[in-house]
Amino acid sequence: MMRILHTADWHLNDRLGRIDRTDDLRKGVERVAAHCREQKVDVLVVAGDLFSELARPDALRETIRHWQDVFADFLNGGGTILTLTGNHDNENFCQTLRHAMTLAAPAGRHPGERVPPGRLYLAAEPTFLRLRDRTDTFDVQFVLMPFPTPTRYLKGEGGQKYGSPDEKNRLLTEAFNVALKDIRKHPKFDTKAPAVLAAHITVFGSEIGASLFRLSEQEDIVVQGEQFHEQYDYVALGHIHKPQFLAYPHVRYSGSIERLDLGEQHNALGAVLFEIGPKGREGQPVVLPLGGTxxxxxxxxxxxxxxxxxxxxxxxxHNDLVNLHIHYTAGEHNLEEVLRDLEQIFPRWYARDWKETGALGPSLAGEADRTKSFAETVREFLNTELMNHMDGDRDALLAIADELIKDCE
Ligand SMILES: [Mn+2]
Structure with missing residues (x-):
């Protein structure tokens, strides 16, 4: 029997407004590690988005050190961690990490290879490997599919040439499906033996929730996956932070280990435990709760x-993350005092805005989205900010801004 725990979307070192989420997320990782210990887990699967795109190199280094502390016992006891890259994971950092790990202990370079337990594997491209169960009686095949990006999926001549965002999207969807088919057609892949698919991708029919985290639906890549439930004993998905299963309890998104923005305020946080025996899945997957902020x-x-x-x-x-919208009247309320009082009640407010009754009003646009380019950020800000103004005025201002941006670039 192999006991496997499924989690995803850790986004380590993320930020929300002025708040650094590092400590919250570390607690989440520690809760996952506690489940591994208490549930005698053999394999931990993290289905992508390990690190936040907002993480700086020194923070990433500290995060890896934290893993060493938290998972040392698990790995020394023969546990294995299987991870793959998501859309938020830094390509260079993850490749470097993977190369360094391969150098330290070469394994998993050939498709279908049985790899030794007791270590972490990071798939930065489509990967097929197998792990032996603890009683040394059977193998489980693992197919690890990172989020499709051109460098991970569009190999070979002209592969990375595309005329439009739509074409890029179409090529990546196709490449994802082809990579998956190729693995299943590989001579080492046994369609009758136990198999687990882990992927960072939107599967058709899933429910997105309030938003795709820092990604528009037009930018997203959606695959069909109508056969996943019969092809695999379990499908461990990452990318959509809203926990759910897709028609079958063994095809599911675990959700994140923390709520990462206001759109995720109602998400219940958990990791999913399931068991694979020599003949495949045994029993139903169970959700283990993860407390959160x-x-x-x-x-x-x-x-x-x-x-x-x-x-x-x-x-x-005192630990809650709160967005405060304050209305006050000059002469009646002292704004500084109001802010101080609120800070006492909600010391971890992550954003706040205020409006003097009768004044022009606060910013309509809110905080800048850090994943956008400079030019995009400026244009979007102006568009939102000037929403209620005459079209002619807005267009004139945008034209001036465009000129200035061009000069900058
Ligand atoms: Mn994510």
């Missing part, structure tokens, strides 16, 4: 009334 927003219409009430209603909000 509450995220919510609060609108304060009248500080005199609201602050004593909030103080009574939220006595334990």
């Amino acid at each position: 509450p995220i919510y927003e609060i609108t304060i219409a009248d500080p005199t009334e609201a602050i004593p009430r909030l103080r009574a209603e939220y006595p334990d909000a």
